[in-house]
Amino acid sequence: MEPEQNRGGRPRRYARRTVAKSVPLDPAIYDELVRRSPNNISRAVNDLLADALEQDKVREAVHEMARLLDVEIDTDVSAKAAAEFEAIFQRVERRRADRAARSAVA
Amino acid sequence: MRTVVIDTGLYLACSVLNRRSGGKPNRMVVLDALPVQLGATLVTSGAVVVEAAQHTSSYLRQAPSSWERDRAAAFFSWFFVAVRLHELAAPTVLAAVENVSRCRQDMAPGSRRRSAPTVSDGLTAEVLRDVQAAILISDDGKDFGALLPDCDFEQLSVTEALRLAGAG
Numbered sequence: 109m110e111p112e113q114n115r116g117g118r119p120r121r122y123a124r125r126t127v128a129k130s131v132p133l134d135p136a137i138y139d140e141l142v143r144r145s146p147n148n149i150s151r152a153v154n155d156l157l158a159d160a161l162e163q164d165k166v167r168e169a170v171h172e173m174a175r176l177l178d179v180e181i182d183t184d185v186s187a188k189a190a191a192e193f194e195a196i197f198q199r200v201e202r203r204r205a206d207r208a209a210r211s212a213v214a
Numbered sequence: 215m216r217t218v219v220i221d222t223g224l225y226l227a228c229s230v231l232n233r234r235s236g237g238k239p240n241r242m243v244v245l246d247a248l249p250v251q252l253g254a255t256l257v258t259s260g261a262v263v264v265e266a267a268q269h270t271s272s273y274l275r276q277a278p279s280s281w282e283r284d285r286a287a288a289f290f291s292w293f294f295v296a297v298r299l300h301e302l303a304a305p306t307v308l309a310a311v312e313n314v315s316r317c318r319q320d321m322a323p324g325s326r327r328r329s330a331p332t333v334s335d336g337l338t339a340e341v342l343r344d345v346q347a348a349i350l351i352s353d354d355g356k357d358f359g360a361l362l363p364d365c366d367f368e369q370l371s372v373t374e375a376l377r378l379a380g381a382g
Contacts, residue, residue: 168295169292170250172292173242174246176285176288179241179242185243186243186247188380189244190251190252192378192379193247193252196348
């Protein structure tokens with residue numbers, strides 16, 4: 109019967125690919141990656157790339173929807189709207205933090 | 215993570231199905247400001263995707279040309295790339311349906327049927343609870359308030375969200 113793990117202790121037919129290339133990092137970026145994930149920098153790089161790719165997909169979708177509507181989004185208006193939504197996020201985060209602090213005391 | 219839950223109303227307001235959205239870029243601003251500018255995640259329930267598909271499908275049957283049909287179908291697909299579908303575990307779906315039943319029973323006798331929460335509202339409410347979203351964009355504010363009495367979030371009607379985005 110086929111063993112469930114390979115010699116590296118990973119599941120057999122492990123789906124990840126290793127990039128056999130050294131990538132020079134700026135010292136500040138390297139330090140930030142170590143800070144975020146001290147024991148597993150490749151995990152931090154994977155997470156960041158996954159976020160960036162997801163963000164790219166969303167950006168493309170918004171661009172395509174605007175094209176289908178035949179409109180051009182005014183980035184100044186969009187930034188102003190983002191600030192309004194940001195204020196709501198901060199308000200909710202503050203309330204939740206206050207509530208968590210109160211229940212920690214109680 | 216900054217998460218916003220939306221229901222069908224925002225799709226209808228922004229989409230090519232809405233004649234008033236034609237030529238008005240600000241209707242798209244909500245979809246640009248939240249995920250692109252702020253990096254917020256827009257999520258919804260499977261029930262909302264189904265509702266949006268039903269609206270789109272009925273539009274496709276009466277669309278004046280194949281170009282319009284293609285445009286509406288493409289818009290639907292791109293919209294649900296920008297808005298992520300959040301899957302619920304089976305026990306959570308059951309809890310959502312029970313929550314809806316409880317809310318309906320608790321409603322005052324004689325209250326209008328129109329204002330009762332639907333199963334779709336119940337599923338979307340559970341998505342909000344699951345992802346701990348800070349903002350809900352929906353025109354069924356009262357229903358969500360009844361379904362989620364213990365959750366701390368802010369509700370915006372579609373009109374309010376569009377107004378915040380300068381498209382009111």
